[in-house]
Amino acid sequence: MTERDPKADLHHYLKTARESLLWKLDGLSEYDVRRPFTPTGTNLLGLVKHLAGVELGYFGETFGRPSGEPLPWLDDDAEPNADMWATPDESREQMIALYHRAWAHADATIEELPLDATGHVVWWPADRNPVTLHRILVHVTAETNRHAGHADIVRELIDGAAGRHSQDSLPNADDASWWTDYLERLEQAAHKAAENQPQGA
Numbered sequence: 143m144t145e146r147d148p149k150a151d152l153h154h155y156l157k158t159a160r161e162s163l164l165w166k167l168d169g170l171s172e173y174d175v176r177r178p179f180t181p182t183g184t185n186l187l188g189l190v191k192h193l194a195g196v197e198l199g200y201f202g203e204t205f206g207r208p209s210g211e212p213l214p215w216l217d218d219d220a221e222p223n224a225d226m227w228a229t230p231d232e233s234r235e236q237m238i239a240l241y242h243r244a245w246a247h248a249d250a251t252i253e254e255l256p257l258d259a260t261g262h263v264v265w266w267p268a269d270r271n272p273v274t275l276h277r278i279l280v281h282v283t284a285e286t287n288r289h290a291g292h293a294d295i296v297r298e299l300i301d302g303a304a305g306r307h308s309q310d311s312l313p314n315a316d317d318a319s320w321w322t323d324y325l326e327r328l329e330q331a332a333h334k335a336a337e338n339q340p341q342g343a
Contacts, residue, residue, distance in 0.1 A: 149257050152279040153249075159286040160245060162306045163189060164238065166293040170300065175234055176227070179296045186296055187237055188227040189289045191215070194241040195225050196285060200278050201248035204261040209247045211240065252279065 167175050167186050175187045195213050202209045215224035228237055257276040266273075298304045 148276075149252065149279070152276070152283060153252050156248075156279065156283040156286060157245075158306070159283060159290050160193075160241075163193065163286065163290040163293050164241065166290075166297040166303075167234065167238070170297075172234065174300050178227075179299055183223065183227060184292050184296060185227055186293055187234060188225075189293055190241050191228055191232070191237050192225045193286055193289055194237070194244040196282060197241075197244040197248040199265075200263070200282050201251040204263050204273065204278060205251055205255060205259065205275070206261070207247075207251055209244070211243065211247075248282075251275070 167190070170186070176185055178185050195216055198209045198211055198213065199216075201207070213225075214220060228234070252275070255275050257274065257279070259275045260272045261275070261278065262271050263273055263278075294304065
């Protein structure tokens with residue numbers, strides 16, 4: 143059995159999560175990629191904008207490799223959550239291009255440094271520093287997958303598209319009656335569990 147490269151494995155999962163998030167914008171209107179779907183404003187293009195900044199920071203400044211990308215929404219005087227939504231002047235194309243440049247910058251850091259290379263995350267407290275590239279790869283991959291999960295739900299609410307990528311399909315994806323019956327079974331199970339719950343529990 144061939145021994146696998148741990149860094150290559152981690153990098154693969156990061157790349158997969160990135161691509162999964164980005165395809166959720168495919169085929170949607172400007173309104174749908176921007177509109178909020180939760181009380182805290184979760185929206186697809188905002189997730190892309192946020193994660194571009196995440197990668198540029200963690201794989202850039204952390205290891206003394208700043209990208210030079212201007213990110214005014216991360217300045218100290220920026221309004222809260224400015225990195226979580228795109229203004230009307232920030233086009234979808236600009237945000238996606240920024241995310242792709244963030245990938246390229248991060249990939250260069252990942253490829254050039256060993257997993258035990260150390261850095262410093264200035265926005266983390268002292269007891270969490272210094273950090274290694276290994277730790278940052280795990281951290282950013284986990285965060286990207288978390289937000290890809292948010293995007294999964296948002297996209298499904300918009301038009302029913304679901305899965306990790308455009309070629310992915312759920313079981314019985316084209317059988318609307320199967321899904322209607324499935325949802326009804328879940329609803330009945332939830333009611334039954336609530337009814338069976340002891341009083342005061």
